[in-house]
Amino acid sequence: MRLVHRHGPSDDREEDRLAADVDVARSTLEQARGLMFRRSIPDDYALVFPFDDADTRWLHMLFVPFAIDAVWLVDEEVTATKRLAPFVGLGRGRADTIVELPAGAAEGVAVGDEVVLRE
Known part of the structure; x- marks a missing residue:
């Protein structure tokens, strides 16, 4: 599984890889734990929370x-x-999916872009 960022005009979007190592937190327990108690995460990692x-x-x-x-x-x-x-840190936003990435990994991601999980 990989996570990609699609940006640019909607009819000609460019695609960049955000992460190749992706975990999906599906259960309530996985979502509640998130990244707590980990010492670090790899540079090419993402944790995805679907709702x-x-x-x-x-x-x-x-x-x-x-x-x-x-x-x-x-x-x-x-x-x-x-x-x-x-x-x-504390943050909020409207979402049906949240993605957590290493600091700096979402530097070029902007409101209105697309982030897509690919099998």
Whole structure:
């Protein structure tokens, strides 16, 4: 599985790989744990949180000792991005999917772009 970023005009979007090592947090327990208690994540890693519907979704960095980039999506379209600081970061956005990446990995991702999970 890989995660790609599609940007540019909708009829001629360019595609960049965001991550080749992707985990999907499907269960409530996996989603509640997120990246807590990990010491680090690889540069080419993403943790994806799929939800049944779009709603306001919060992220916190409690017990996460490294910065991350967070991306909120509705139907694969980016609705918000934010760099979250270790331990104290907090973010929210409307989403049916949230993606957590290493800090700097979502540098070129902007609201309105697409982020797509590929098998």
